[in-house]
Amino acid sequence: MEENFPLAWSLTIGTLLLIVFLVKLLKDRRERVDGRTSKLPPGRRGWPLLGDSINWISSVASSHPPRFVEEQVKRYGRIFSCSLFGKWTIVSADSTFNRFIMQNEGKLFQSSYPKSFRDLVGKNGVITVQGEQQRKLHGIASNMMRLEKLKLHFLTDIQMVMLQTLNNFQNNQVILLQDVCRKVAIHLMVNQLLGTSSESEINEMAKLFSNFVDGCLSVPIRIPGSAFHTAMQARETIINKINKKIEFMKRKQPATESGSNGVLGRLIEEESLPDEAIADFIINLLFAGNETTAKTMLFAVYFLTQSPKALNQLMEEQDKLRSATSDDPVMLTWEDYKSMAFTQCVIDETLRLGGIAIWLMREAKVEVQYEDFIIPKGCFVVPFLSAVHLDETLYKGALNFNPWRWMDPENQEKRNWRSSPFYTPFGGGARFCPGSELARLQIALFLHYFVTQYRWTQIKEDRMSFFPSARLVNGFQIRINKRADEVSVSMH
Numbered sequence: 001m002e003e004n005f006p007l008a009w010s011l012t013i014g015t016l017l018l019i020v021f022l023v024k025l026l027k028d029r030r031e032r033v034d035g036r037t038s039k040l041p042p043g044r045r046g047w048p049l050l051g052d053s054i055n056w057i058s059s060v061a062s063s064h065p066p067r068f069v070e071e072q073v074k075r076y077g078r079i080f081s082c083s084l085f086g087k088w089t090i091v092s093a094d095s096t097f098n099r100f101i102m103q104n105e106g107k108l109f110q111s112s113y114p115k116s117f118r119d120l121v122g123k124n125g126v127i128t129v130q131g132e133q134q135r136k137l138h139g140i141a142s143n144m145m146r147l148e149k150l151k152l153h154f155l156t157d158i159q160m161v162m163l164q165t166l167n168n169f170q171n172n173q174v175i176l177l178q179d180v181c182r183k184v185a186i187h188l189m190v191n192q193l194l195g196t197s198s199e200s201e202i203n204e205m206a207k208l209f210s211n212f213v214d215g216c217l218s219v220p221i222r223i224p225g226s227a228f229h230t231a232m233q234a235r236e237t238i239i240n241k242i243n244k245k246i247e248f249m250k251r252k253q254p255a256t257e258s259g260s261n262g263v264l265g266r267l268i269e270e271e272s273l274p275d276e277a278i279a280d281f282i283i284n285l286l287f288a289g290n291e292t293t294a295k296t297m298l299f300a301v302y303f304l305t306q307s308p309k310a311l312n313q314l315m316e317e318q319d320k321l322r323s324a325t326s327d328d329p330v331m332l333t334w335e336d337y338k339s340m341a342f343t344q345c346v347i348d349e350t351l352r353l354g355g356i357a358i359w360l361m362r363e364a365k366v367e368v369q370y371e372d373f374i375i376p377k378g379c380f381v382v383p384f385l386s387a388v389h390l391d392e393t394l395y396k397g398a399l400n401f402n403p404w405r406w407m408d409p410e411n412q413e414k415r416n417w418r419s420s421p422f423y424t425p426f427g428g429g430a431r432f433c434p435g436s437e438l439a440r441l442q443i444a445l446f447l448h449y450f451v452t453q454y455r456w457t458q459i460k461e462d463r464m465s466f467f468p469s470a471r472l473v474n475g476f477q478i479r480i481n482k483r484a485d486e487v488s489v490s491m492h
């Protein structure tokens with residue numbers, strides 16, 4: 001017994017030392033984590049595992065998406081932290097920090113999407129690639145859709161599509177405007193990207209594309225029948241179609257008629273991208289440009305319907321551009337487009353209030369110090385654009401549709417959507433929307449052909465919802481009448 005005494009002592013002391021060491025290790029770790037946490041922007045953890053995910057979803061699904069963000073801003077300030085979908089997230093309603101995040105794309109932050117989304121839109125597309133590859137593809141996209149190209153290639157084609165898709169409504173016909181806008185937008189995209197104008201081909205693409213988009217917003221389960229599975233199949237079919245077009249275009253002589261082969265044709269002629277990168281490039285543009293443009297068209301008509309004064313002023317401006325001698329629509333010129341001052345205000349106000357891109361998804365690439373905060377590497381970072389757009393201190397009567405605000409000389413600098421930190425409907429920095437000018441042209445021409453040809457009345461009350469994507473809950477049903485007929489009725 002006595003012989004074993006020193007051994008027992010050493011074991012006890014050893015165990016005690018080990019316990020002390022482990023406790024210290026844990027304490028140190030906790031202190032380190034707490035030390036860092038205290039440098040995160042203030043915020044809360046919410047429920048275990050869930051964090052604030054449910055609050056977040058129910059808020060962005062409501063008719064006022066920044067609600068949750070506004071509540072947290074009141075408690076913690078414009079930059080706060082919370083736990084979303086199992087991850088620490090820094091959310092910003094601060095225009096200066098939002099700009100900092102966007103300007104540092106690829107350096108301190110990078111865009112971040114779930115794998116299922118990357119599988120769908122393609123790993124070679126501009127939306128999902130990073131670094132040098134992103135800069136290259138972004139440059140090509142910006143070049144394809146710059147102003148000179150719009151004048152040369154897009155202006156007439158867009159109007160042909162408008163005449164084709166908006167000409168066939170009967171008097172007293174009831175239409176669901178979101179379906180019409182979706183159809184117009186997909187016609188525009190397919191026509192301009194692939195150079196296709198055959199009605200049957202466009203309709204087939206529209207169906208495939210609608211399946212594809214629904215899958216991007218669905219639960220990513222790949223079992224037959226699920227929205228995600230259907231979307232992956234649609235993606236494959238679309239890619240096959242694009243590849244066949246590439247083959248065909250490469251075999252025949254370069255197009256002589258301007259714009260007849262769409263962006264795809266010009267891409268093959270002017271750039272040197274491998275075929276699989278071309279197909280993903282086109283599918284990325286289709287994805288980024290279709291729903292966004294369709295929603296803006298829809299919301300513009302929705303807001304105008306609620307604001308007869310704005311609608312009358314817009315009609316007046318657009319009627320001046322119609323032929324004085326004939327009821328038939330005339331093709332507008334670039335000068336006509338440039339003269340639509342009030343229409344541009346309507347578009348800006350729709351983008352501000354309608355919140356087409358409500359927030360952006362980013363991830364810290366490295367540990368980032370901003371003011372007194374330290375954002376750990378890998379943390380989600382969400383610049384919440386629409387919280388700035390709906391900030392009452394920046395926009396008086398922020399929740400009202402007021403296109404005249406953009407005519408106020410005080411707002412001219414704020415309005416510059418390329419550089420203003422207060423108005424960023426097209427994002428900013430290295431991922432600034434390369435289709436912004438094209439989208440504005442499409443929306444202005446849509447409004448022209450819609451308001452100069454038709455009058456409408458809303459049938460049902462509606463409300464807006466933003467999740468899974470911005471939409472009108474009951475559907476924006478309107479009864480439509482041809483204006484030419486109205487004029488002749490009132491004349492007799």
Ligand code: HEM
Pocket residue numbers: 111126127128134138141284285286288289290292293296351356357360361424425426427428430431432433434435436438439440
């Ligand atoms: C009203 C319509 C539109 C809105 C509000 C809009 C908005 C945006 C925003 C906010 C971004 C930045 C995303 C980010 O930083 O993560 C973006 C990126 C992009 N947009 Fe648009 N967009 C519109 C129309 C279009 C159109 C018509 C096209 C092309 C046909 C297009 C192509 C793209 C592409 C390719 C990107 C990704 C750029 C990159 O990641 O480098 N967009 N858009």
